[in-house]
Amino acid sequence: MAMFLERMEAEAERQPNNPNVWSSLFPLYRDTGQPEKAADALERLIAIEGRIPPLLAQLAQLRFFMAERELTPDVQALVDETLELDPRQPTVLGLLGIYAFDNGDYETAIDRWPSRCC
Secondary structure, X not given: OHHHHHHHHHXXXXXXXXXXXXXXXXXXXXXXXXXXXXXXXXHHHHHHHOOOHHHHHHHHXXXXXHOXXXXXXHHXXXXXXXXXXXXXXXXXXXXXXXXXXXXXOHHHHHHHOOOOOO
């Protein structure tokens, strides 16, 4: 994994505007416990691809967990922007469901979590 990560980082230096590089680096950093680097990679991807709801939602989710499951002003701004573009964005709705559940607001949690049924 470390060697693959090194190769992808070298590729990012060679091709800083290649969205495939950043979309590969983001989960590698996230899954290896490097959330700041994951956020940086995702922000680079957003700069290249645009502020599209799935990417904004992933950044909101990452920052939410980095903030120990709190809706910081940064996270809230990303949530608001995402929902303005796509009110049914499942990643953001899931994040809001987790936040509501953590705060004992079970009714809101149920309403926020995307239905997987039927």
